Amino acid sequence: MSGDAAIRIRDLTVAYHEAPVLWDIDLDVPSGTIMGIVGPNGSGKSTLIKSIMGIVEPAGGEILVFGKPFSAQRKRVGYVPQRTSVDWDFPTTVLDVVLMGTYGSLGWFRRPGRDQINAALHAIERVGMSDYVDRQISELSGGQQQRTFLARALVQQAEIYLMDEPFQGVDARTERAIVEILREMRRLGRTLVIVHHDLQTVSHYFDLVTLLNIRVIATGPVGDVFHDENLRKTYGGGQEFSLRR
Ligand SMILES: Nc1ncnc2c1ncn2[C@@H]1O[C@H](COP(=O)(O)OP(=O)(O)O)[C@@H](O)[C@H]1O
């Protein structure tokens, strides 16, 4: 867990229509680690990921990716958006979606060639979707859509991956397959930041965790910060969020 900060955030504030949804965020993601981002609905998790990607314009603060602004590091960062935020009726196939992951290495006006198609097919095989290469994405189950996104991220060969609830709506088998791929990516030295909502699996999946509720409630190694008291601060006292079932 050594290495420089892959992502360094200082004093980040984000507001939609002047209402702050992220307030004074300081966060370091060391390279080569898997960090979970955990917090209640509407706590700003997706906004945090979008801010790092430059999709959302911050009201203030600084975000550095390997020491530089995101705009200079675009190719080194892969993004897996929240599945429910995507228009799945768009007429396109699994292969075409995964090929989009190769565009960064192509430039805008060149069409994907043999190498790109082979890379895409290999990634599709890794996520267990080989039987669906030519399937329209509108005809996929939630788990298949999620695996298609993961394949697109894999062909991108990025160093940092930001994933927004990659386990949402997937079955247990798909979840295990995705976790295996994430661990393989970590073995290869990738940095993964993963928005997650199942508290029971946090200690199992992540090295580090950030508890978020507009502010950073706590961030650090799972063993140090992921405990009942911090969970109460994050989710509020009204509900029981004990980690012991
Ligand atoms: N495009 C937007 N315009 C206005 N408000 C938004 C927009 N996106 C998100 N919000 C609001 O910002 C807050 C944080 O949203 P979000 O980052 O999606 O939270 P989370 O991913 O943790 O559920 C919520 O209150 C949400 O309603």
Ligand SMILES: [Mg+2]
């Ligand atoms: Mg979200």
